[in-house]
Amino acid sequence: MYHKDGVSYYVVDGHVHYWNASPDNRNRYGEGFIECFYNYSSALSPAEWVWPYEKFCKYTEQDLIHDLFETGYVDKAIFQPTYLRDFYPGEGFNTTERNARIAGKHPDRFILNGAWDPRDGAEGLRVLEEKAHRYGLKGVKLYTAEWRGDSRGYKLSDPIAYPYLEKCQELGIVNIHVHKGPTIWPLNRDAFDVADIDQAATDFPGLRFIVEHVGLPRLEDFCWIGVQEPNVYGGLAVAMPFIHSRPRYFAQIVGELLYWLGEDRLLFASDYAIWSPRWLVEKFVDFQIPEDMQGEYGTISVEAKRKILGLNAASLYDLKVPDEARSAQVGT
């Protein structure tokens, strides 16, 4: 919970990781991958928040708990797994299994999400069902651009993906987080393309599709889909840290999102440990659209900030919000 000027903000961090990118768990791709993450972190964080590289590769459970809950104002954090076994042949990068060990010790703090890849076929469906029961999954994180063998990724609109979406609906895994944006391996086509979300969202109105990184660098395509599909949401991971290093661009991005999607379909996220929630939450609550841009974008209200920081995610994941932080409008 974050308190400022008499207002209580319930905070859900919609995108956190507990990864292992240490040298004994990675190959050269894994090394390139974590270096890339590290550059994201150091490029867009305030200087005092940039970690030594070694710590960034493998931080501790204590770091995670401290940065999210003890000092980061986070009430609930959503673990989004990133398996990347081809890069991290030891135990994978950030798996549901690894996350589950932490979540099990702090059951009131974490939401544990799963993952699937439709190229796993019938066996993947069986594993999904098993994990759904074991972990009580309510959400999954998908990487449509990931290479596998000769495959250069898939689309959610591909026929192989539909049995998985149907299975999610059946199992009550209603929150489908899709990674679009800064990517892993796209080659032969535009893996940032968000058009596949459009069709899946139409065909599965009971599921919610949370487009991570708000489709950056295809913000406009994401906005266009969001206007047409009421069950499409935007996750703000990667967009958030612009608030520090490029505040006017942050204002433009938020302005566009508020115009096209509105304040009810945007979710705060730090992408921890790339960035840390403390400074993001503080700066976001203090943030306002610059005056010279208000003619185009208007302003962002306290109510909108409360929704984005936590109340919208609380609705998606049926979280109980303390009375002091409830919103009259959201009504959770």
Add this chain to the structure above:
Amino acid sequence: MTTRHAAWAALGNVLDPELDEPITSLGFVASLEVEDGAVTAELRLPTYFCAPNFVHMMVADADAELRALPGVSAVRVGVAGHFAAEEFQTEIFPDMADLRLVFRRKAFLAAQSRLVRSLGWDADTLAGAALADVPPSPLAEAYGRARERLGLRGAWLITDPGGARVPRDRLARHLRFADAVRVSIEGNAEHCRALLAARYPDELGGVA
């Protein structure tokens, strides 16, 4: 005989297809050498995992620009610090024409947005305006270039990327979407610049 200066200028014609900016001003040219008609250039990128299809386009375009210079006998364009660096030298990439078109259309809308916002005209004026009504400016020139790259020839100022005039009743929505395209491209360019600076902190600006 081609000089390094001429080769640098030629690379200035190579655009990052997503960002619609020259690779020279983005800081993507790590080194450039010209010796007896042999040109060797090395590109560098904001991340190890920058989308290979776009990197491929920049390599192919740089190669073509350098080969077109008078007196050039050999060209080699390499990529430093990218997971697919070797494949850019050896693999035959599929035709990227469709993807190029997608980004030319986006660049067109962004250029239109910049020009329209700078003009400050009301919707009725914009809807009825011809290209010839626009006073010369760098933004007008940039819009002209974006039109050329799409092969657009018509006389109306506000068209869609296919060249069709945007009717008055759809104008506000059209321009609003063009704004979103502009914000997306410009925000992305900022992102790439920040990442490049984090990756090559000591080398920025010293290349040209």
